[in-house]
Amino acid sequence: MHDWIGNTLGFAELTASYCQAKKLQPTFLLESCKEGPSWACLSTDKWSRHGYYNNFFVTKVQDFLHYIDRVGGAYLFRWGDNLVQSAAVQIFMTKEQVHKFEDWTYQHATLHADGTLWFGGLSTGSLDLNATAVAEEFVRQHKSLTKGVW
Numbered sequence: 001m002h003d004w005i006g007n008t009l010g011f012a013e014l015t016a017s018y019c020q021a022k023k024l025q026p027t028f029l030l031e032s033c034k035e036g037p038s039w040a041c042l043s044t045d046k047w048s049r050h051g052y053y054n055n056f057f058v059t060k061v062q063d064f065l066h067y068i069d070r071v072g073g074a075y076l077f078r079w080g081d082n083l084v085q086s087a088a089v090q091i092f093m094t095k096e097q098v099h100k101f102e103d104w105t106y107q108h109a110t111l112h113a114d115g116t117l118w119f120g121g122l123s124t125g126s127l128d129l130n131a132t133a134v135a136e137e138f139v140r141q142h143k144s145l146t147k148g149v150w
Helices: 011-021 059-071 081-092 131-142
Strands: 106-111 117-123
Touching: 011 059, 011 081, 059 081, 106 131, 117 131
Parallel strands: none
Antiparallel strands: 106 117
């Protein structure tokens, strides 16, 4: 899924700054750049903002988390756990250490006061036998299908 650009302002730049200050070479973070892997591409408008649905907390990245906390990005810019944890995975882990679960479907919907879909989407698992029914219910319930566009 891709985070909304409004919730990622300054995050790519901060992440690049952190990695450079700590002399870290991310394992595959720079592959998320639309114009090819380089530190220069880590800016809000050039970065894909791709993240993983992730409720698994990565504990070996405490220094990175404290750095983000000191900057106040979660409070000032609404940088969420998806954004922060996805960057941490792409900095500190190899692709071989990352597993994409495909046997279930995830949906997220932020609604207006009148119940209409404001923001969100649906990420269907390719191995989820119930994915079509979930997608149809999402469309019925929200009168919209924003699949993969977060």
